[in-house]
Amino acid sequence: ELKVEQNPLFLSMQEGKNYTIYCNYSTTSDRLYWYRQDPGKSLESLFVLLSNGAVKQEGRLMASLDTKARLSTLHITAAVHDLSATYFCAVDIISLKSTFGDGTTLTVKP
Amino acid sequence: DAGVIQSPRHEVTEMGQEVTLRCKPISGHNSLFWYRQTMMRGLELLIYFNNNVPIDDSGMPEDRFSAKMPNASFSTLKIQPSEPRDSAVYFCASSGWSSYNSPLHFGNGTRLTVT
Numbered sequence: 001e002l003k004v005e006q007n008p009l010f011l012s013m014q015e016g017k018n019y020t021i022y023c024n025y026s027t028t029s030d031r032l033y034w035y036r037q038d039p040g041k042s043l044e045s046l047f048v049l050l051s052n053g054a055v056k057q058e059g060r061l062m063a064s065l066d067t068k069a070r071l072s073t074l075h076i077t078a079a080v081h082d083l084s085a086t087y088f089c090a091v092d093i094i095s096l097k098s099t100f101g102d103g104t105t106l107t108v109k110p
Numbered sequence: 111d112a113g114v115i116q117s118p119r120h121e122v123t124e125m126g127q128e129v130t131l132r133c134k135p136i137s138g139h140n141s142l143f144w145y146r147q148t149m150m151r152g153l154e155l156l157i158y159f160n161n162n163v164p165i166d167d168s169g170m171p172e173d174r175f176s177a178k179m180p181n182a183s184f185s186t187l188k189i190q191p192s193e194p195r196d197s198a199v200y201f202c203a204s205s206g207w208s209s210y211n212s213p214l215h216f217g218n219g220t221r222l223t224v225t
Contacts, residue, residue, distance in 0.1 A: 033213050042201065045213035088153070090214075097143070097166055098214060100153040 002027045004091050006101035014109055016078050021104045023072040023089035031092040032072050034063050036085045037103070043088065047074075079108045112136075114217035116202050122223045128190040131220045133202030134183055143214060144177055144187050145201040153201075159185065192224045 003026040013019050023032070034046040047056040049065035049072060056063050060083065062075045072089055086105045090098040115134040123129055135142050143158040157167040159179045167177070174193070179185040189196055199221050203214040 031211070035213070042216040042218050043203075043214070045215070048211065048213050050211060097155050097158055099155070102152045 002093055002099045004099050004101040006104050010105050012107045013079050019076050021074040023101055025070050025091045027093050029091050029093045030067050032065050033090045034074055035088045038085050081108050084108045114202055114204050114215055116217035116220050120221045124225055126191045129192045131187040131200050133185045135204030136215055139204035139206050141205045142185050143203045146198045148198045194224045197224050
């Protein structure tokens with residue numbers, strides 16, 4: 001059974017600081033997704049990572065994938081309040097279905 | 111593109127009643143997923159369809175839950191009879207024809223409260 005673990009689960013950081021969220025998974029896969037969820041809202045796709053070494057960047061967020069280590073990272077650069085949300089990674093193996101991590105709730109304080 | 115449309119947005123019902131949740135996927139998407147989100151269990155995949163055919167329903171908690179996709183533009187998730195522990199946010203999501211490379215597009219969810 002595929003297990004997806006994120007850490008930390010809760011992250012409080014100050015504006016302007018950098019931090020990294022980690023996503024580990026238990027079974028070989030080369031398809032990993034990052035999603036964002038604002039409180040009381042739906043999930044929206046941020047990044048799709050499809051191969052070892054893949055790196056995607058959007059604004060202050062950068063995601064990477066190391067399939068050999070079964071690890072993805074979501075790096076936050078110079079955090080701003082608007083980035084406060086819950087971030088999920090999700091992994092596919094073989095079939096179409098995604099297994100989600102528990103999410104990392106990020107709070108950015110002024 | 112209207113996105114994935116779910117109805118109702120909120121549903122409050124009494125234990126024992128039947129509940130039907132509805133979903134219209136994005137036009138052209140051929141995979142549809144039903145997820146449930148709770149604080150205790152996080153996001154759980156209940157069932158997914160590909161080309162209107164149920165592929166994996168191993169996440170459906172009990173026989174009280176059933177899902178159908180009669181055509182490419184409509185799906186339902188039914189709970190009968192409902193119980194308080196079914197209270198959760200239920201999300202429908204769809205993905206495109208190249209589903210192996212496509213992220214999920216989520217609807218706004220249905221918040222179900224069973225009293």
